[in-house]
Amino acid sequence: MVEKRLPLPIEEAVRRVLQEMDVPVRTESVPFLDATQRFLAADLVADHDVPPFDRSPYDGYALRSFDTAQASRTNPVRLKTVGEIGAGTVFAGDVKAGETVRIMTGAKIPNGCDAVAMLEVVKEESDGYITVVRPFAANTNISFQGEDTRKGTPLVKKGSYVHPGVAALLATFGYNYVPVAVQPTVGILSMGSELLEVGAPLTPGKIRNSNAYMIAAQVRQAGGQPVMYGQLPDDLKLCEQAVRNMLEEVDIVITTGGASVGDYDLVPQLIETLGAKQIFNKVAMRPGSVTTAAHVGGKPFFGLSGNPGACFVGCELFVRPLIRRSLQAQNIHLKKSKAILAVDFPKPNPFTRLVRGILSEEDGIHKVAPSGLDKSGSVISLAEADVLIMLPGGTRGYQSGMEVDILLLGEQQGSEWPWKSVAVSSKS
Numbered sequence: 001m002v003e004k005r006l007p008l009p010i011e012e013a014v015r016r017v018l019q020e021m022d023v024p025v026r027t028e029s030v031p032f033l034d035a036t037q038r039f040l041a042a043d044l045v046a047d048h049d050v051p052p053f054d055r056s057p058y059d060g061y062a063l064r065s066f067d068t069a070q071a072s073r074t075n076p077v078r079l080k081t082v083g084e085i086g087a088g089t090v091f092a093g094d095v096k097a098g099e100t101v102r103i104m105t106g107a108k109i110p111n112g113c114d115a116v117a118m119l120e121v122v123k124e125e126s127d128g129y130i131t132v133v134r135p136f137a138a139n140t141n142i143s144f145q146g147e148d149t150r151k152g153t154p155l156v157k158k159g160s161y162v163h164p165g166v167a168a169l170l171a172t173f174g175y176n177y178v179p180v181a182v183q184p185t186v187g188i189l190s191m192g193s194e195l196l197e198v199g200a201p202l203t204p205g206k207i208r209n210s211n212a213y214m215i216a217a218q219v220r221q222a223g224g225q226p227v228m229y230g231q232l233p234d235d236l237k238l239c240e241q242a243v244r245n246m247l248e249e250v251d252i253v254i255t256t257g258g259a260s261v262g263d264y265d266l267v268p269q270l271i272e273t274l275g276a277k278q279i280f281n282k283v284a285m286r287p288g289s290v291t292t293a294a295h296v297g298g299k300p301f302f303g304l305s306g307n308p309g310a311c312f313v314g315c316e317l318f319v320r321p322l323i324r325r326s327l328q329a330q331n332i333h334l335k336k337s338k339a340i341l342a343v344d345f346p347k348p349n350p351f352t353r354l355v356r357g358i359l360s361e362e363d364g365i366h367k368v369a370p371s372g373l374d375k376s377g378s379v380i381s382l383a384e385a386d387v388l389i390m391l392p393g394g395t396r397g398y399q400s401g402m403e404v405d406i407l408l409l410g411e412q413q414g415s416e417w418p419w420k421s422v423a424v425s426s427k428s
């Protein structure tokens with residue numbers, strides 16, 4: 001007689017994972033380029049102003065506003081050019097009344113000057129003077145010291161993802177080495193006598209082990225470090241030994257396959273022989289209902305389904321937050337949004353469905369539709385999916401036009417330039 005499993009609601013299962021499992025938070029300091037796409041391990045505060053000095057935002061002439069106060073077409077004012085500076089060089093000395101300095105974008109405003117006239121609005125004479133025909137008020141065209149960031153301003157918080165914008169900030173403040181969270185190691189073992197190595201030719205009854213590589217990519221995307229333990233036939237002794245090794249070597253153990261109730265499904269036996277504390281072995285969701293979570297001597301163990309769709313969902317919902325939390329990430333779960341269903345799901349389902357979907361926009365309305373065959377064993381629908389459409393169980397089905405929750409997967413990008421340009425006048 002097959003054991004009867006008690007399905008847990010998804011949120012309860014996620015809550016238990018986070019409550020009963022832990023991956024230690026560790027930090028390290030790494031060279032700058034190794035820190036991108038990692039998570040910061042410290043709150044960073046500005047230790048100087050940005051810009052660090054008043055500077056010119058344009059190529060032009062730095063001048064004293066007072067000198068130009070009376071300038072007009074009928075009363076042109078001549079200023080003597082006493083120097084030329086590009087970004088990175090500093091004008092030595094003070095600029096006096098009636099003088100100007102030719103200055104390039106990014107150069108420090110010379111002492112005595114309080115405005116910049118753009119090259120386009122001055123007349124450069126052949127005798128070393130310029131002529132201006134309008135006043136320049138004090139502070140015109142100056143980027144002020146600290147206008148971007150003041151010394152002491154909090155910059156980025158611990159747990160921030162080091163995306164290109166954060167990288168720019170870190171470099172601005174001289175972080176040659178960056179404090180980041182250590183990426184937890186996640187061991188991945190595939191169990192199943194039908195599994196072939198990725199490079200092997202197909203033979204009757206066999207399929208290639210795709211889950212291991214899918215999970216590895218998911219682990220990387222979450223911020224963890226996958227450790228591949230290959231694949232084993234459905235043999236309890238072999239699998240038990242492999243899992244014992246994993247428990248010694250990695251922070252999180254994942255097996256895929258054998259999570260259900262079949263004759264060769266080893267996860268329930270593994271839990272028993274390893275003396276693991278089971279947290280759940282059934283979740284009220286589809287796919288992924290057979291997801292098992294346990295811990296062995298404090299180490300998280302996930303028995304993900306062998307079906308690729310179910311395996312994917314189990315990893316996103318339960319493993320991802322655990323990895324992200326160990327990175328002290330600010331967002332540990334998939335981001336939720338809303339969209340309008342573009343198709344019917346008429347069948348009532350007691351379990352919450354997580355349908356692999358494609359998000360699109362029509363006339364400003366976000367719509368979702370399944371990305372392909374919505375079966376737990378389908379692979380193509382995973383490749384196309386950019387969202388999981390959440391259809392809570394216990395309803396009489398869903399109709400096209402209904403608003404539903406969606407979970408955004410990975411990085412969302414567009415294929416076409418998303419805005420229409422407006423005509424630009426030649427004056428600007």
Ligand SMILES: Nc1nc2c(c(=O)[nH]1)N[C@H]1C(S)=C(S)[C@@H](COP(=O)(O)OP(=O)(O)OC[C@H]3O[C@@H](n4cnc5c(N)ncnc54)[C@H](O)[C@@H]3O)O[C@H]1N2
Pocket residue numbers: 190191192194195207208209210211212256257258259260261262265287288289290304305306307308310376377
């Ligand atoms: N009598 C019952 N049968 C099943 C139940 C049930 O409750 N009662 N649950 C079904 C559900 S739901 C799912 S999901 C699957 C889960 O099965 P397992 O987790 O035990 O996975 P396997 O049986 O080992 O494999 C399922 C399927 O996936 C293929 N597979 C396995 N590993 C991989 C891999 N690494 N890469 C690609 N594909 C893989 C495998 O060949 C099977 O086709 O059980 C249902 N049955």
Ligand code: MOO
Pocket residue numbers: 285286287288289290291305307309310376
């Ligand atoms: O775990 Mo199974 O995919 O629920 O369908």
